[in-house]
Amino acid sequence: MAAETAEGPGPGFRQEAQRAAAALRNARDVLVISHIDADGISAAAVAARTLERLGKPFKLDFEKKIAPETVAMINSSPAALVWICDLGSAYMSQFTRQGVIVTDHHVPDPAWRKGQTALDGFDGSYQLNPHLWDRDGTTEACGAGMTYFLAKAVDPGNRDLAVLAVIGAVGDFQDSAEGRLIGWNRAILKDAEDSGDVVCRQGLRYFGRETRPLLSYLQYGSEPRVEGITDDRDGCADLLGRFGITLRDAAGRNRVWNDLAEDEKAVVADALLGRLSNERERRQLFGEVYCLPNNPPHTGLRDAKEFATILNSCGRYDDAATGARLCLGDAGALKEAEQNRAEHRRNIAGALNYVRDKHLIRERRYIQWFDAGDAIRETVVGIVAGMLLNADWVRHDLTMIAFAQADDGIKVSARTPRSLTDRGLDLAAVMKKCAEDVGGLGGGHSVAAGATIPPGKEETFLALAEDEVAQQLGASVH
Ligand SMILES: [Mn+2]
Numbered sequence: 001m002a003a004e005t006a007e008g009p010g011p012g013f014r015q016e017a018q019r020a021a022a023a024l025r026n027a028r029d030v031l032v033i034s035h036i037d038a039d040g041i042s043a044a045a046v047a048a049r050t051l052e053r054l055g056k057p058f059k060l061d062f063e064k065k066i067a068p069e070t071v072a073m074i075n076s077s078p079a080a081l082v083w084i085c086d087l088g089s090a091y092m093s094q095f096t097r098q099g100v101i102v103t104d105h106h107v108p109d110p111a112w113r114k115g116q117t118a119l120d121g122f123d124g125s126y127q128l129n130p131h132l133w134d135r136d137g138t139t140e141a142c143g144a145g146m147t148y149f150l151a152k153a154v155d156p157g158n159r160d161l162a163v164l165a166v167i168g169a170v171g172d173f174q175d176s177a178e179g180r181l182i183g184w185n186r187a188i189l190k191d192a193e194d195s196g197d198v199v200c201r202q203g204l205r206y207f208g209r210e211t212r213p214l215l216s217y218l219q220y221g222s223e224p225r226v227e228g229i230t231d232d233r234d235g236c237a238d239l240l241g242r243f244g245i246t247l248r249d250a251a252g253r254n255r256v257w258n259d260l261a262e263d264e265k266a267v268v269a270d271a272l273l274g275r276l277s278n279e280r281e282r283r284q285l286f287g288e289v290y291c292l293p294n295n296p297p298h299t300g301l302r303d304a305k306e307f308a309t310i311l312n313s314c315g316r317y318d319d320a321a322t323g324a325r326l327c328l329g330d331a332g333a334l335k336e337a338e339q340n341r342a343e344h345r346r347n348i349a350g351a352l353n354y355v356r357d358k359h360l361i362r363e364r365r366y367i368q369w370f371d372a373g374d375a376i377r378e379t380v381v382g383i384v385a386g387m388l389l390n391a392d393w394v395r396h397d398l399t400m401i402a403f404a405q406a407d408d409g410i411k412v413s414a415r416t417p418r419s420l421t422d423r424g425l426d427l428a429a430v431m432k433k434c435a436e437d438v439g440g441l442g443g444g445h446s447v448a449a450g451a452t453i454p455p456g457k458e459e460t461f462l463a464l465a466e467d468e469v470a471q472q473l474g475a476s477v478h
């Protein structure tokens with residue numbers, strides 16, 4: 001195998017980062033605006049610590065997205081500089097003020113000319129985004145990563161913040177497709193390893209390596225599904241029993257995956273891999289995992305994926321600030337964050353029961369759907385839709401579409417079983433097209449996508465979505 005390279009951004013990017021770093025050093029005060037998800041919260045923590053170390057007064061503000069009011073607020077902010085993390089690139093040309101730094105990885109605003117600031121430095125706006133350097137913003141670098149590169153340009157001593165960018169990248173699923181971090185994320189991972197904050201290992205990539213009891217760890221590892229293991233508690237117990245692996249330690253405490261000895265892990269992993277023939281699924285199941293050895297074992301802070309999940313649950317319950325405190329090492333924040341996490345689990349369980357007990361699911365020929373109204377938070381309705389596709393009382397062969405009320409319209413979340421994406425279905429395209437046809441906006445990934453549409457357009461949207469799904473599936477059948 002070829003030697004591992006960890007190639008970071010080249011000279012052009014580093015030059016732009018140095019310009020932005022100079023602007024930060026010269027600013028009187030800074031307003032930081034960041035996204036509410038795990039990547040955004042990690043990014044905010046990187047920015048906050050960087051400014052703290054520079055001795056700059058700053059204020060931190062979290063947003064779900066950039067709405068027109070957000071643009072107005074940014075343009076009129078009295079702060080000398082506004083630093084926008086994990087958001088902002090798509091709105092670059094709308095920022096009319098002096099002094100904006102964007103460290104983002106979403107697709108940039110085409111109206112904003114690449115190299116604009118480099119050439120016309122007078123307007124004092126800076127954008128660090130992997131797309132501008134022909135890098136893939138969904139796999140090669142995340143918002144926290146771009147924020148980290150700026151932090152490192154400010155002071156190489158900020159290398160100890162790389163671990164936060166690893167959490168952000170994993171939180172944004174940048175490691176999912178390959179089962180490992182790639183591209184610029186690799187350079188960030190190396191910094192985090194060199195700082196002693198991350199240990200990268202090969203292993204089973206299911207969720208909950210530090211906190212889930214063994215049976216649950218195997219049983220609920222939803223992606224990829226393994227026959228006789230996923231959703232099959234007896235099957236999991238049989239497998240572990242066959243290898244003489246005990247579920248509890250000598251003190252009677254539930255063992256978690258990371259409590260297992262290396263040879264125990266290896267036999268279980270081999271058994272699971274033996275039941276998968278698809279190469280992509282094998283990569284998803286077995287690949288790199290990122291351990292955070294400086295955090296206490298058996299907590300959600302010990303593993304990058306679990307850490308990111310805690311941050312996401314903070315964001316979903318309007319408590320991103322607690323997540324940022326957690327990132328910055330405030331141990332007291334863990335309790336509050338775990339309350340968010342517990343509330344999250346209760347909400348999800350409650351929402352699943354609600355959909356079942358109220359018989360909300362309606363089937364059409366090519367899709368099934370439900371309208372949660374205001375009974376399920378728009379920030380969790382997508383998760384609920386995805387979990388329903390695994391429930392034994394719901395059809396597993398139809399795309400699920402869910403509606404929920406949001407501040408700015410009707411939030412649509414769609415999830416589809418792999419069997420349909422394997423047949424050519426691309427939900428992102430379905431959501432985008434149908435939402436635009438009813439005056440909304442949509443997009444996402446092939447298996448999980450979403451949209452926001454105007455109230456009252458649900459029926460029209462469903463009819464369009466059904467046609468589009470049928471057409472996509474039909475087109476690949478003929
Ligand atoms: Mn992000």
